[in-house]
Amino acid sequence: MKHRWAAVMIVLAFVVSVSAAFAAKKVVVEAEHYKTIKPTMTKKKDSKASLGYCIAVPLRRPHAVEETGPGDTGHALYVINVPASGTYQFWGRCWWYDACGNSFSILVDSTSVTSKTPYVTDQTFRKWHWVAGPKLRLTKGVHKIRIQNREDGARMDQWLLTTTPKNRWVPVRIQKETKQYIVK
């Protein structure tokens, strides 16, 4: 009888450790909690943003009426500790000015934008909402995430990385920051 209980406990311990290893991982960052920021990316007050602040690329005047490249390499840089290797879905809680002010480049451990650099964009304007960005292959450990100017008039309140695919979970509300994954 004792042996049977021991066997049950071993199996339980195994199941618990395996499910912990496979449990969904989520890293949530307030956009204004960057490590460094370079103009023209700015920190901006916004009463509808989580914790009252977001990052923003100020409008250039005249604002483009057709697609143009970014005016500069303004960006916010974040350093995070990714809890497990895997494929992560990027989401940004964004506010877009219009169809020529609705994207940010997302750079991982890199500083130069190329034609292959992923970005986050959609077509819902003048409203805070979650926007699905790229899927990123990340290894466990420290990584630099750089949110860079792609179009003026774009704002970001929070961003997150999750191992749950976007067909299984879509963020709706403001998320709680996971401070344990942000490198000071």
Ligand SMILES: [Ca+2]
């Ligand atoms: Ca915020």
